[in-house]
Amino acid sequence: MSVAVLAGGVGAARLLKGLVEVVEPARLTVVANVADDIVLHGLHISPDIDTVVYTLAGAIDPERGWGLAGETWQAMEGLRRYGGVDWFNLGDRDLATHLFRTQRLSEGASLAEVTAEIVAAWGLDLRVLPVTEDPLRTMVTVVDEGEIGFQEYFVRRRHDVAVRSVRIDGAERARPAPGVLEAIDGADRLVIAPSNPIVSIGPLLAVPGVREAVVARRDDTVAVSPIIAGAALKGPADRMLAELGHEASVVGIASLYAEIAGTLVIDEADADKAAAVEELGMRCLVRPTVMSRPGVTVSLARAVLGLEG
């Protein structure tokens, strides 16, 4: 079975950990969000791609949920001595990834090429495609401060500020990266990972051609709700949904995804909302989805791919 996954960061990475257990990694394509990429200190940083890669490589720091386990922080400490920009933490080992990516891009490699090189260097067999190689940036308008970059909202402000609107800068002119539409068209199953629908999945769908390609595969598309019992396990998805006028619930997720996905997987904690989800025209699967619990990652992956029982 070939599978394509629309992916953000942490939630997607966890589901992918399960998916690579139940499908051959070589038949798995990740369409990765790059709208939260940031250029800082001259370095091109792709947080979502790195979280996916580090997680699948078993190298992610399990406590923080980002960056590498066993990390050291000499460069950041030095940066603080200079009074440099220090709100975006970069470990010494993690820096290697950004140094390598930036150097390869400066040599003329495409973002897809350098991503493939990074994936291979970690010994992974799956394919990770940036959704686009064109500039795509999530911009967040927050109260008081106006429009700021996504990482300024997410990291610098610790997503602890009300969001008025989200704009995906560059979306009109962005083209899907080579292989993205083919992966969506050709997969036996398309998965929308339990990532933030606004700022992780939203940018993927904002790239012209991607949403249409996903809609065309609606019957084979399964989304996993990132909202469980009204809350996001991690990150600001619940709050952001409410602030932008959506319902912070599996029903709100279903409203957002009904056009593009035939099936929504919701957590057992939301079993009472399955009927409301189905009323929106989606098939609803009720399963354990909290992947920090033993066994859930793989069982969820099997459910998503219709491989249960």
Added chain:
Amino acid sequence: MSVAVLAGGVGAARLLKGLVEVVEPARLTVVANVADDIVLHGLHISPDIDTVVYTLAGAIDPERGWGLAGETWQAMEGLRRYGGVDWFNLGDRDLATHLFRTQRLSEGASLAEVTAEIVAAWGLDLRVLPVTEDPLRTMVTVVDEGEIGFQEYFVRRRHDVAVRSVRIDGAERARPAPGVLEAIDGADRLVIAPSNPIVSIGPLLAVPGVREAVVARRDDTVAVSPIIAGAALKGPADRMLAELGHEASVVGIASLYAEIAGTLVIDEADADKAAAVEELGMRCLVRPTVMSRPGVTVSLARAVLGLEG
């Protein structure tokens, strides 16, 4: 007494260690070579400026002669895993300097501004001016490989390849950085550090206006020979001089500097060549100049400034 020093890397840094002992650091201006700067991994690296700063701050690694003492190498090790460009070693703590410089430049700070910020962050009182803020790059034509960047010659090829010619790319259009000509004009004494005359001092003199300004101060200008008994203490100056048709001796140095400096300080090992130096129209001082020996750094600084006895 106010002093301006035309400076390269290691040799200049050592002499400066002595100069700050005998003149008030606030009255000392370093005109620094930036033609061996390199952009690598997206980072703006200024090796000569950093060597001067780290040395004066007492933070230089004394064994290697470059980079920081007590350095760690996590980022480089990570880079090697990726098969990244790894011939230019960047320690984790050293990386902070390049991250800071690059970020500040991207924010619109000038190279002079960010250099001043770095100098201040290390608690130093002297002024370090890049000779120019315009692009200036030493290019080296070597046998077999053609023209390569200075760091490719110096670090990657370990300066172990014959040099056919040296070109200072960008020199015609480069303008002296703010304060450079004023420092040269206004100093009570102008010092040409014991740096490579071709690739360290040469680029400074190649910036239009600088050579003329130095020539106008010839009587107050003292150069220290980087060649002792026909050899450079460090680096390829001896070999490069010979390969480019100069004499690899204090007499060769005198030929190169006779127009711009009234006085040449040579080592006691070259006492027999003092007459030949003076025949070229320079005053010649014979002194101990090997600054790794106890007491020599400060006594040499005093000799250079005419403060002996």
